[in-house]
Amino acid sequence: MINILLFAHLQEAVGESQLTVDLSDVTVAQIKEWLEKHYPQLSLQQMMTAINEEFATDATMVKSGDTIAFIPPISGG
Amino acid sequence: MEGNEEKIMTTALFEIIDKPIDVEEVRQKVLSRNAGAITLFIGTVREITNGKKTLHLEYQAYPAMAIKMFEQIAKEIQEQWPEAQVAITHRVGHLDISDIAVVIAVSSPHRKIAYMANEYAIDRIKQIVPIWKKEHWEDGTEWIGDQLENVPYPQGKPSILEEENRD
Numbered sequence: 001m002i003n004i005l006l007f008a009h010l011q012e013a014v015g016e017s018q019l020t021v022d023l024s025d026v027t028v029a030q031i032k033e034w035l036e037k038h039y040p041q042l043s044l045q046q047m048m049t050a051i052n053e054e055f056a057t058d059a060t061m062v063k064s065g066d067t068i069a070f071i072p073p074i075s076g077g
Numbered sequence: 078m079e080g081n082e083e084k085i086m087t088t089a090l091f092e093i094i095d096k097p098i099d100v101e102e103v104r105q106k107v108l109s110r111n112a113g114a115i116t117l118f119i120g121t122v123r124e125i126t127n128g129k130k131t132l133h134l135e136y137q138a139y140p141a142m143a144i145k146m147f148e149q150i151a152k153e154i155q156e157q158w159p160e161a162q163v164a165i166t167h168r169v170g171h172l173d174i175s176d177i178a179v180v181i182a183v184s185s186p187h188r189k190i191a192y193m194a195n196e197y198a199i200d201r202i203k204q205i206v207p208i209w210k211k212e213h214w215e216d217g218t219e220w221i222g223d224q225l226e227n228v229p230y231p232q233g234k235p236s237i238l239e240e241e242n243r244d
Binding site: 005007008009011012050053054055069071072073074077 | 143145208222
């Protein structure tokens, strides 16, 4: 199981702040594809991601038990 | 002084909170007998942006990662200016006009480093710390980020103009 965190407009588009998917040993890019298939309202191709609170790339592998967060362009400060 | 030191020991240098920020509390976290200067950056909610009137803002954070990124920024500051000490508190939730969204305190033996390190910290916050603001206007709402064509990569540096618009 992979834990997915959604923030800002992504959270509102899906209606959930957190999802759990039955995937393991997949890349970030594959998770993006999976999510876009299940939630066509999402556009994640250019989206930053973090695995277990560290920035990741599309090629990063995600294991069962990991938490992947999608990080829309930030606007803090 | 003993009271202050006790407070420093028990208070985190980097915080995400959902209540008003006590500026003095953040300042006290960087107190040092070696410091000759403390700079405080106080980010506040602006009413008019590009001619449009903001009613209020809503901030959201990914707290666990945001704290890690604050620590990363402090590490970068330590590498450049080893004598600087930094503390950062960011607020989340509903903020009204003029409310304080972020406070950055930097102390150092001399003022120049305190100024430089403080500016470095706010610039990096806008690049790597996962915090988002939602604008509430009279005619709608919007999560800010996409529309400003923010570079969606941690190593990417936003343009100067964009920084000015977002402060």
